Amino acid sequence: MEYIKGGKHHWLMQRITAIVLVPFILWFVISVVSLTKMDYASARDWIGSTSVAITLISLIILSFYHAQLGLQVIVEDYVHTKSARLAILVLMKCALIFVVISAIFAVLKIALGR
Amino acid sequence: MKTHNRPLSPHLQIYKPQLTSVMSICHRATGVALVAGALLLVWWVIAAAVGPEVFDKVQKFLTSWLGILILFIFTCTLMYHLCNGIRHLFWDAGYGFRLEDVYKSGWITLSIAVLLTSITWIFVIILRTTVI
Numbered sequence: 648m649e650y651i652k653g654g655k656h657h658w659l660m661q662r663i664t665a666i667v668l669v670p671f672i673l674w675f676v677i678s679v680v681s682l683t684k685m686d687y688a689s690a691r692d693w694i695g696s697t698s699v700a701i702t703l704i705s706l707i708i709l710s711f712y713h714a715q716l717g718l719q720v721i722v723e724d725y726v727h728t729k730s731a732r733l734a735i736l737v738l739m740k741c742a743l744i745f746v747v748i749s750a751i752f753a754v755l756k757i758a759l760g761r
Numbered sequence: 762m763k764t765h766n767r768p769l770s771p772h773l774q775i776y777k778p779q780l781t782s783v784m785s786i787c788h789r790a791t792g793v794a795l796v797a798g799a800l801l802l803v804w805w806v807i808a809a810a811v812g813p814e815v816f817d818k819v820q821k822f823l824t825s826w827l828g829i830l831i832l833f834i835f836t837c838t839l840m841y842h843l844c845n846g847i848r849h850l851f852w853d854a855g856y857g858f859r860l861e862d863v864y865k866s867g868w869i870t871l872s873i874a875v876l877l878t879s880i881t882w883i884f885v886i887i888l889r890t891t892v893i
Contacts, residue, residue: 662850665849665850690805694806710799717789717793
């Protein structure tokens, strides 16, 4: 937890993920807007192509890492009871890791199952 | 820590909202909202991995008026958080701390966020109505 470990690493990682996310977000918005057909087959074609799958997995990892860093600060700001704070932070981290693993598995399933 | 219900600063009930403070809390709010947006993306990807029936349900929801409204709000919050995040990075680098600069960058941030959201949705409308 940050209040034990010190906040320097947290602060730095929040900025680094923010900067790296900028091109990924622009790529994502432009790509999704340009997807002219959105049916099942074309969505799978898009997600499953090697370059998109790799970029999408990177985007998912980066954005959820950035999200967890931000959410952590909010919890630390507003939850003052130490035990509750620790419980929320641990649960939140586990939930986010579960979501990221599921998402990566889904992308790989599409990309490798073609 | 026991707080004895003492008043906490800032007293939001009597505090006059300013561009600076409102934009600051909006950065947090949009950050939290974007977690929901990211979950929406994950839901869409997982649906595509599960099968056509599930995917079509998700797609049907996303193209309903409620789905489009959610996607539009998602775009607004994303562009706001993106632009204001870059504003924060300038502060981290030590620029733009004079009060007039803070207001100026605030208005610039809002304008660019509105512009990017508009461009995105103009392209959505053009591409969706001409191709399909």
